[in-house]
Amino acid sequence: MKYNFGAGPCILPQDVFQEASEAVKDFNGLSILEVSHRHKDFVAVMDEATDLVKKALNVPNGYSVIFLQGGASLGFSISALNMMRDSKRASYINTGTWSKKAMTEAKKAGYEVLEAASSSDTNFNYIPKNVSVDSNSDYLHFTSNNTIFGTQFKEIPQSPLPLVCDMSSDIFSREINVADFDLIYAGAQKNMGPAGTTLYIVKDEALGKSTSSFMPTYLDLKTHAEKDSMFNTPPVFPVYASMLNLRHLIANGGVKAAQDRNEAKAALLYSEIDQNPLFEGTVAKEDRSNMNVTFLMNDEARAEEFNAIWQENNLVGLKGHRSVGGYRASMYNALPIESVKVLVDVMKHFSSKG
Amino acid sequence: MKYNFGAGPCILPQDVFQEASEAVKDFNGLSILEVSHRHKDFVAVMDEATDLVKKALNVPNGYSVIFLQGGASLGFSISALNMMRDSKRASYINTGTWSKKAMTEAKKAGYEVLEAASSSDTNFNYIPKNVSVDSNSDYLHFTSNNTIFGTQFKEIPQSPLPLVCDMSSDIFSREINVADFDLIYAGAQKNMGPAGTTLYIVKDEALGKSTSSFMPTYLDLKTHAEKDSMFNTPPVFPVYASMLNLRHLIANGGVKAAQDRNEAKAALLYSEIDQNPLFEGTVAKEDRSNMNVTFLMNDEARAEEFNAIWQENNLVGLKGHRSVGGYRASMYNALPIESVKVLVDVMKHFSSKG
Numbered sequence: 134m135k136y137n138f139g140a141g142p143c144i145l146p147q148d149v150f151q152e153a154s155e156a157v158k159d160f161n162g163l164s165i166l167e168v169s170h171r172h173k174d175f176v177a178v179m180d181e182a183t184d185l186v187k188k189a190l191n192v193p194n195g196y197s198v199i200f201l202q203g204g205a206s207l208g209f210s211i212s213a214l215n216m217m218r219d220s221k222r223a224s225y226i227n228t229g230t231w232s233k234k235a236m237t238e239a240k241k242a243g244y245e246v247l248e249a250a251s252s253s254d255t256n257f258n259y260i261p262k263n264v265s266v267d268s269n270s271d272y273l274h275f276t277s278n279n280t281i282f283g284t285q286f287k288e289i290p291q292s293p294l295p296l297v298c299d300m301s302s303d304i305f306s307r308e309i310n311v312a313d314f315d316l317i318y319a320g321a322q323k324n325m326g327p328a329g330t331t332l333y334i335v336k337d338e339a340l341g342k343s344t345s346s347f348m349p350t351y352l353d354l355k356t357h358a359e360k361d362s363m364f365n366t367p368p369v370f371p372v373y374a375s376m377l378n379l380r381h382l383i384a385n386g387g388v389k390a391a392q393d394r395n396e397a398k399a400a401l402l403y404s405e406i407d408q409n410p411l412f413e414g415t416v417a418k419e420d421r422s423n424m425n426v427t428f429l430m431n432d433e434a435r436a437e438e439f440n441a442i443w444q445e446n447n448l449v450g451l452k453g454h455r456s457v458g459g460y461r462a463s464m465y466n467a468l469p470i471e472s473v474k475v476l477v478d479v480m481k482h483f484s485s486k487g
Numbered sequence: 488m489k490y491n492f493g494a495g496p497c498i499l500p501q502d503v504f505q506e507a508s509e510a511v512k513d514f515n516g517l518s519i520l521e522v523s524h525r526h527k528d529f530v531a532v533m534d535e536a537t538d539l540v541k542k543a544l545n546v547p548n549g550y551s552v553i554f555l556q557g558g559a560s561l562g563f564s565i566s567a568l569n570m571m572r573d574s575k576r577a578s579y580i581n582t583g584t585w586s587k588k589a590m591t592e593a594k595k596a597g598y599e600v601l602e603a604a605s606s607s608d609t610n611f612n613y614i615p616k617n618v619s620v621d622s623n624s625d626y627l628h629f630t631s632n633n634t635i636f637g638t639q640f641k642e643i644p645q646s647p648l649p650l651v652c653d654m655s656s657d658i659f660s661r662e663i664n665v666a667d668f669d670l671i672y673a674g675a676q677k678n679m680g681p682a683g684t685t686l687y688i689v690k691d692e693a694l695g696k697s698t699s700s701f702m703p704t705y706l707d708l709k710t711h712a713e714k715d716s717m718f719n720t721p722p723v724f725p726v727y728a729s730m731l732n733l734r735h736l737i738a739n740g741g742v743k744a745a746q747d748r749n750e751a752k753a754a755l756l757y758s759e760i761d762q763n764p765l766f767e768g769t770v771a772k773e774d775r776s777n778m779n780v781t782f783l784m785n786d787e788a789r790a791e792e793f794n795a796i797w798q799e800n801n802l803v804g805l806k807g808h809r810s811v812g813g814y815r816a817s818m819y820n821a822l823p824i825e826s827v828k829v830l831v832d833v834m835k836h837f838s839s840k841g
Binding site for chain 2 (some may be wrong): 142155168330364367369
């Protein structure tokens with residue numbers, strides 16, 4: 134038994150592993166790996182996965198749910214290309230690594246990119262609140278949760294512009310109002326499923342309106358919305374495993390219940406970080422992520438000792454990203470609160486030894 | 488037991504299903520679905536998969552092997568963008584559906600597209616031999632095997648231009664000389680692995696030389712060659728299953744032995760088609776594909792009866808593509824000759840009843 138705090142690809146429910154493993158051996162008489170994507174049994178999987186996304190997030194009418202490939206890294210380009218209108222200016226809130234990559238791809242797509250807000254002044258350890266939006270921009274883009282710096286938007290930014298959001302690392306972890314957005318995109322490999330598929334939720338009104346002179350067929354969301362994610366061969370197994378995970382989410386109370394569990398886990402760990410004299414959080418309290426908890430140890434001399442102890446206790450994936458250092462505990466939907474208790478106990482025990 | 492003649496995603500070795508299923512439950516103490524792509528155990532998988540491709544195809548020095556996402560449909564754009572040089576003209580051999588899609592994407596990428604040869608005059612039932620190459624084109628593109636029409640290049644086209652090939656449906660099925668090509672791309676889901684990853688083999692000299700004004704980072708092969716396919720989160724499970732399948736290929740004699748088996752299977756089925764008065768092949772004999780065998784029945788009135796019989800005998804995936812009609816038996820590497828014998832027996836039996 135390992136306690137997997139990895140930042141992603143990350144823990145999913147054990148039931149999903151069991152069912153996915155079984156389908157690799159037997160899915161209606163074949164392996165799920167050898168089933169044609171045009172077979173009715175897989176068409177039913179794609180339809181169910183799509184419907185489960187709509188159910189989990191209360192996606193209103195007038196939005197399409199699409200499963201693609203390429204991760205958020207391709208999503209940066211897809212979102213920019215599809216949202217291009219007359220101004221060819223785009224506003225981005227810069228909360229660090231992922232926002233910056235999104236801005237780079239918007240520039241490559243031909244935009245003048247405006248920084249509507251930024252927390253670069255203190256190494257992105259907070260969410261900027263004062264957003265100055267250029268009213269002529271085609272859209273406002275933000276990254277809802279920041280895996281590296283451990284920050285998370287608690288309120289969506291107010292803006293008259295169409296909102297575009299990279300929700301890769303916290304989609305399905307809390308309730309959202311899809312109607313607030315023109316486009317949401319998210320790599321699967323946190324709360325949706327294994328690596329290999331990318332979710333798009335797009336307002337139908339926004340489809341087919343791009344003014345980009347460059348639009349490969351695969352990058353045009355209209356292509357995929359019209360073909361129900363079956364324009365070309367989809368990533369069959371990642372979509373199947375995502376469907377299993379979404380079934381599990383719904384069966385366990387849906388997004389609201391997941392949010393409650395995530396808030397309880399976050400409260401437990403942040404409380405320990407704040408109480409324990411050996412540790413300190415890196416992020417402004419009101420902007421702390423419930424998904425990725427970043428913290429430092431105050432006594433560098435004891436770092437090796439601490440690393441040895443959490444590894445001995447079967448904790449996995451706690452090393453902080455090099456941009457922040459210290460530790461990062463990622464606590465996605467599937468991480469049980471028991472794992473957080475083990476971590477907290479290790480921290481308490483370590484502190485008491487000091 | 489089903490005999491899976493599906494056109495793709497398609498049959499893979501049973502051993503691969505077993506091993507992949509096991510890894511979904513347990514891969515060094517975690518599920519392969521929850522392992523970080525940065526973990527040394529998965530880095531080792533990516534390295535091994537890359538090395539196995541090089542070994543299987545004798546990839547010479549000076550070429551990079553890359554695993555991406557998006558299928559050949561994105562490959563049409565990636566190949567065009569990366570190979571763009573001064574002329575912005577590209578020559579394509581048109582052998583049907585897939586070639587035409589590739590040509591469409593080249594146009595969208597900004598090329599003047601020239602048709603160097605075409606078999607459109609007889610619904611693509613042969614491989615055109617007279618290739619008129621525009622010497623100013625940036626490259627010559629062809630589709631090595633055509634799943635829909637059942638044709639296959641037996642010799643690569645002679646051309647002074649850099650060769651670009653969509654090898655999605657016959658890579659690893661026969662020996663090739665990689666040095667003949669500047670760029671090969673192939674969706675995994677025939678002979679490499681399950682759907683969800685796409686292979687690129689590119690001459691290093693061709694990297695970073697594009698003159699395209701539009702080049703998203705994800706579509707630039709240089710990005711991925713420099714990062715060993717780890718620029719962003721790769722499709723972990725599809726790459727893992729591909730590695731297992733490539734191990735299996737090497738352990739069973741490599742590509743040469745697979746080619747021998749494929750030729751034996753093709754000889755068996757085409758021989759029956761030619762001998763059996765009820766059936767006829769759709770393709771010029773010298774251009775018949777060893778992967779996808781397309782054939783018609785001469786007595787339409789008995790079609791339903793034949794369909795019922797092969798389905799009763801657990802044959803799967805034999806229905807022809809709507810562009811050709813009739814039947815299509817796809818016989819990728821993993822299809823055992825025993826399955827072909829079952830099909831031939833069914834055809835013989837059916838014919839003797841008539």
